[in-house]
Amino acid sequence: MTQQSSPVERRPANQGPKAAARNRAALVVAAREVFAEHGLGAPLSAIARRAGVGQGVLYRHFPDRTAMASAVLEENVRQVEQAAAEEGATLSAVLGVMTWHLTESAAFIGLLHADGATNLSDISAHAVSLSGRVEHALRVHLPPGDRLAASDDLMLAVAMVSGAVTGPTREQRERRALAAWRLLDVEVGPVRPYEV
Known part of the structure; x- marks a missing residue:
């Protein structure tokens, strides 16, 4: 039996480009902070965590460390x-x-x-x-x-x-x-x- 989600449990609407621009800006700020604390070799996962996004979002904006830096x-x-x-x-x-x-x-x-x-x-x-x-x-x-x-x-x-x-x-x-x-x-x- 499949469970129907109530209106309260629904996922928030996808905010599209607005969220993408916010996420990218948050990733740049987080990268600056993490690189300052741990150097350019810091794990990219730490940057994603600091920005409050998943690693998939990070890689969507920045395919590698060079792009992030x-x-x-x-x-x-x-x-x-x-x-x-x-x-x-x-x-x-x-x-x-x-x-x-x-x-x-x-x-x-x-x-x-x-x-x-x-x-x-x-x-x-x-x-x-x-x-x-x-x-x-x-x-x-x-x-x-x-x-x-x-x-x-x-x-x-x-x-x-x-x-x-x-x-x-x-x-x-x-x-x-x-x-x-x-x-x-x-x-x-x-x-x-x-x-x-």
């Missing part, structure tokens, strides 16, 4: 670019957003250390492109004649700071990042994510 990197860069494009943006404000991403995302630190090596994988080639976008977003706000304006000095300073971003907690990583910027005599605005 790329999505996190893309979101980090997009936020830095949005902060740079904001009316009245300053270099210190954009550096505050970028520094937040450094303290939150191990993958973002790797991105900023991407170089033009000849033997690049797909993710490395993508990372070089994204790193160039970060440099452009920062360079737009460098005052004329700034000491970081020389060809490689800006990204060298960023790489030096990102190398200092270590520690088991976000607070420790932020403290070290801000100390590194101070040592370089660079003013950094509030360390925060970019919010619309």
Whole structure:
């Protein structure tokens, strides 16, 4: 005998594209957090659990670890670019957003250390492109004649700071990042994510 479900027991209606966009955004946030806590080798199942979705949903959006890491990197860069494009943006404000991403995302630190090596994988080639976008977003706000304006000095300073971003907690990583910027005599605005 089959049991009929009562109206109370019915599954919620499929919310279609709305749920898909929410799930994808939750997965990117969860991946950033899990990668920051456990590195890029963290199990993808931990990301799905943190996002509150099943692994099937994760794989529907991100077929592999490379796609997941790329999505996190893309979101980090997009936020830095949005902060740079904001009316009245300053270099210190954009550096505050970028520094937040450094303290939150191990993958973002790797991105900023991407170089033009000849033997690049797909993710490395993508990372070089994204790193160039970060440099452009920062360079737009460098005052004329700034000491970081020389060809490689800006990204060298960023790489030096990102190398200092270590520690088991976000607070420790932020403290070290801000100390590194101070040592370089660079003013950094509030360390925060970019919010619309």
